Amino acid sequence: MNYSINHLKELESESIFVMREVAAQFENPVLMFSGGKDSILMVHLAYKAFYPARIPFTLLHIDTGHNFDETIQYRDDLVKRMNAKLIVGSVQDAIDNGLVREEKGFNASRNGLQTAVLLDELEKGKFDAALGGARRDEEKARAKERFFSHRDEFGQWDPKNQRPELWNLFNSKHFMGEHFRVFPISNWTELDVWQYLAMEEVPLPSLYFAHERKVFERDGTLLADSEHISKKPTEEVFTEMVRCRTIGDVTCTGVWRSDAQDVKAIIEEIATTRMTERGGRTDDKRSETSMEDRKKKGYF
Amino acid sequence: MTDYKSSELLRFTTAGSVDDGKSTLIGRLLYDSKSIYQDQYDQIKKTSERMGEAEINLALLTDGLKSEREQGITIDVAYRYFSTPKRKFIIADTPGHTQYTRNMVTGASTANVALILIDARQGVVEQTRRHAIIASLLQIPHLVCCINKMDLVDFSEEKYNAIQEEFESFAAKLDVKDVHFIPISALLGDNVVNRSKNTPWYEGPTLIYYLENVHIASDHNFIDVRFPVQYVVRPYSDEFHDYRGYAGRVAGGVLKKGDKVMLLPTGFTTTISQIDGPDGQQEEAFPPQSVTVQLADDLDLSRGDMIVRENNKPDVSQDFDLMVCWFSSDAPLKENGKYTIMHTSQEARCVVKKLRYKLDINTLHRDEESKDIKMNDIARIQVRTTKPLFTDPYRTNRITGSVILIEEGTNNTVAAGMII
Ligand SMILES: Nc1nc2c(ncn2[C@@H]2O[C@H](COP(=O)(O)OP(=O)(O)OP(=O)(O)O)[C@@H](O)[C@H]2O)c(=O)[nH]1
Numbered sequence: 001m002n003y004s005i006n007h008l009k010e011l012e013s014e015s016i017f018v019m020r021e022v023a024a025q026f027e028n029p030v031l032m033f034s035g036g037k038d039s040i041l042m043v044h045l046a047y048k049a050f051y052p053a054r055i056p057f058t059l060l061h062i063d064t065g066h067n068f069d070e071t072i073q074y075r076d077d078l079v080k081r082m083n084a085k086l087i088v089g090s091v092q093d094a095i096d097n098g099l100v101r102e103e104k105g106f107n108a109s110r111n112g113l114q115t116a117v118l119l120d121e122l123e124k125g126k127f128d129a130a131l132g133g134a135r136r137d138e139e140k141a142r143a144k145e146r147f148f149s150h151r152d153e154f155g156q157w158d159p160k161n162q163r164p165e166l167w168n169l170f171n172s173k174h175f176m177g178e179h180f181r182v183f184p185i186s187n188w189t190e191l192d193v194w195q196y197l198a199m200e201e202v203p204l205p206s207l208y209f210a211h212e213r214k215v216f217e218r219d220g221t222l223l224a225d226s227e228h229i230s231k232k233p234t235e236e237v238f239t240e241m242v243r244c245r246t247i248g249d250v251t252c253t254g255v256w257r258s259d260a261q262d263v264k265a266i267i268e269e270i271a272t273t274r275m276t277e278r279g280g281r282t283d284d285k286r287s288e289t290s291m292e293d294r295k296k297k298g299y300f
Numbered sequence: 301m302t303d304y305k306s307s308e309l310l311r312f313t314t315a316g317s318v319d320d321g322k323s324t325l326i327g328r329l330l331y332d333s334k335s336i337y338q339d340q341y342d343q344i345k346k347t348s349e350r351m352g353e354a355e356i357n358l359a360l361l362t363d364g365l366k367s368e369r370e371q372g373i374t375i376d377v378a379y380r381y382f383s384t385p386k387r388k389f390i391i392a393d394t395p396g397h398t399q400y401t402r403n404m405v406t407g408a409s410t411a412n413v414a415l416i417l418i419d420a421r422q423g424v425v426e427q428t429r430r431h432a433i434i435a436s437l438l439q440i441p442h443l444v445c446c447i448n449k450m451d452l453v454d455f456s457e458e459k460y461n462a463i464q465e466e467f468e469s470f471a472a473k474l475d476v477k478d479v480h481f482i483p484i485s486a487l488l489g490d491n492v493v494n495r496s497k498n499t500p501w502y503e504g505p506t507l508i509y510y511l512e513n514v515h516i517a518s519d520h521n522f523i524d525v526r527f528p529v530q531y532v533v534r535p536y537s538d539e540f541h542d543y544r545g546y547a548g549r550v551a552g553g554v555l556k557k558g559d560k561v562m563l564l565p566t567g568f569t570t571t572i573s574q575i576d577g578p579d580g581q582q583e584e585a586f587p588p589q590s591v592t593v594q595l596a597d598d599l600d601l602s603r604g605d606m607i608v609r610e611n612n613k614p615d616v617s618q619d620f621d622l623m624v625c626w627f628s629s630d631a632p633l634k635e636n637g638k639y640t641i642m643h644t645s646q647e648a649r650c651v652v653k654k655l656r657y658k659l660d661i662n663t664l665h666r667d668e669e670s671k672d673i674k675m676n677d678i679a680r681i682q683v684r685t686t687k688p689l690f691t692d693p694y695r696t697n698r699i700t701g702s703v704i705l706i707e708e709g710t711n712n713t714v715a716a717g718m719i720i
């Protein structure tokens with residue numbers, strides 16, 4: 001008998017283990033759901049981890065109000081299918097209430113505003129753990145994250161002073177008002193995610209597959225034409241076959257020229273591509289350390 | 301591209317002193333195996349130029365924090381990934397600075413292979429020894445000494461042999477089974493992915509060849525059945541009204557449907573009636589699978605308890621000896637000190653009954669007089685816990701043999717402990 005499992009099954013097992021630790025060690029955990037493939041993977045793994053019981057985490061979506069329509073549709077279907085509870089934190093409401101101020105100008109984005117709304121929701125819901133689908137291969141600051149990442153009472157991350165994390169012994173101890181961010185799929189790469197979603201035949205939002213869309217180009221990145229982005233007079237709209245590699249806010253999620261119509265084609269595309277998936281994220285391009293800076297303040 | 305149906309996962313870590321070239325080596329490995337994306341490359345090229353460096357600095361691929369780039373050192377572990385047709389690799393690039401030893405231990409605790417870098421000009425230094433000791437305490441199954449910066453010693457075979465001898469004579473006193481040596485230049489790429497023309501006297505494998513082929517299938521314990529209960533699954537739904545499943549990750553041995561098992565601490569015996577895995581029911585379960593086990597009888601069993609075999613039990617005890625690596629910069633380890641102890645899915649309190657000795661990093665001498673265990677020291681202690689734990693020696697099982705100690709006033713993890 002050969003007692004070995006392939007790397008996807010090992011990653012699956014590790015993630016399930018981490019999710020069960022969260023359910024066991026925290027009183028009130030929440031799963032941050034963005035609508036992207038990593039969140040979808042998280043929900044799929046949580047379903048497996050606790051089957052046949054319901055997922056013991058509330059889902060939390062921080063809604064910028066600048067979504068692709070497909071994202072909301074998919075989210076609502078998923079919530080129904082999983083019989084899960086969903087909380088929506090609205091950036092629009094936060095702007096209306098004066099909690100945050102809308103950015104102005106051509107590169108205006110609500111990406112940064114999400115942090116304040118997220119922290120506000122975590123505090124309101126008295127959540128002591130927030131599960132996130134961030135992966136270490138995405139970005140250099142994320143490459144430094146622990147599975148269990150401690151946040152102080154202001155929601156801040158201190159990358160120079162992280163707790164040691166030995167073996168699979170996760171220390172979740174914290175004081176009142178502090179919380180943890182937990183990243184069960186830390187060790188997955190983009191390719192792993194797609195190979196696994198293909199293997200599991202998980203249904204995915206149509207945005208990930210090549211489709212015709214009105215787009216325009218800005219700083220070398222294609223952006224979807226949308227009422228939420230103001231274009232410069234020189235920016236011309238044209239139609240292209242594109243797909244999303246990540247799904248975030250419309251204003252900062254670049255789309256890619258692609259002919260990949262199914263998961264198999266996506267896997268081939270990713271295996272040969274020369275750009276990282278976040279290469280099209282204008283929110284990461286603001287400065288060299290923009291992810292680290294945002295994470296320190298409490299971003300996803 | 302990896303054939304994902306048959307590819308194995310290998311986790312490796314870097315170790316060695318400050319500036320011996322760990323991060324550069326990882327950058328080189330990623331670069332030469334074509335695992336770097338264009339935008340990542342452009343980014344570090346720009347940063348290298350801005351920092352006034354003549355060549356592109358590959359260490360920037362892992363040194364991603366602002367303060368790491370400012371100082372040109374690694375502070376915390378960075379995880380990187382790449383794959384070849386045979387394997388998927390998880391790399392933990394760890395810091396060499398003594399101050400950040402705890403982050404090195406973090407990266408090394410789950411590794412199958414440790415790459416110990418040694419600067420060919422310096423040879424074995426104190427931090428090399430410290431990391432080698434830690435790797436041996438952590439029972440990392442395979443060590444590779446990468447004698448680096450060979451370009452700065454004219455690829456001298458004598459230098460290489462001398463360092464190999466020096467390391468071997470030190471390692472002879474350690475508990476390490478499998479040590480390899482490779483002469484490399486992380487900066488220029490010699491013997492990393494591509495075989496070097498500068499070392500005709502070296503006949504061993506390149507680093508990548510070694511990583512792709514080292515045998516890791518036996519790194520788990522498949523003999524002694526250990527299933528720490530992590531979480532009890534109770535659906536409370538009409539359809540699964542009576543369902544009660546014990547979720548956990550197999551820590552040792554092979555569990556089979558129909559097996560007679562014993563529950564700890566109660567000592568009750570029963571049989572496994574069903575095993576549910578991520579893909580539905582399965583006949584057996586083994587490390588490192590996460591499954592949910594159902595039992596034939598309704599017995600008291602919850603998180604922290606363990607499913608084992610009647611004729612193969614772990615030690616059930618409140619008193620045991622540990623080798624510890626101490627992490628706290630604020631408070632030394634004290635005799636009679638009280639800590640929270642975490643072990644598998646158990647948590648208890650413990651008191652340090654005895655400080656047996658402190659290990660001298662350079663001589664491996666056991667100093668029984670020193671009562672002063674400070675940050676980064678390695679010591680043997682005896683502890684007593686508030687309730688029995690179900691343990692194995694770390695040598696036989698890395699999962700049931702490991703603990704962490706947590707300081708109660710600060711909630712900080714202050715020690716990694718390996719049960720003797
Ligand atoms: N000539 C030469 N220089 C090297 C080689 N490998 C690394 N270096 C240089 O050594 C310096 C330190 O390299 P790093 O890779 O940052 O060292 P490190 O071991 O990661 O250091 P810490 O993480 O801070 O412990 C850099 O200036 C490298 O360019 C080599 O093979 N030859």
Ligand SMILES: [Mg+2]
Nearest residue numbers: 322323373374
């Ligand atoms: Mg380094």
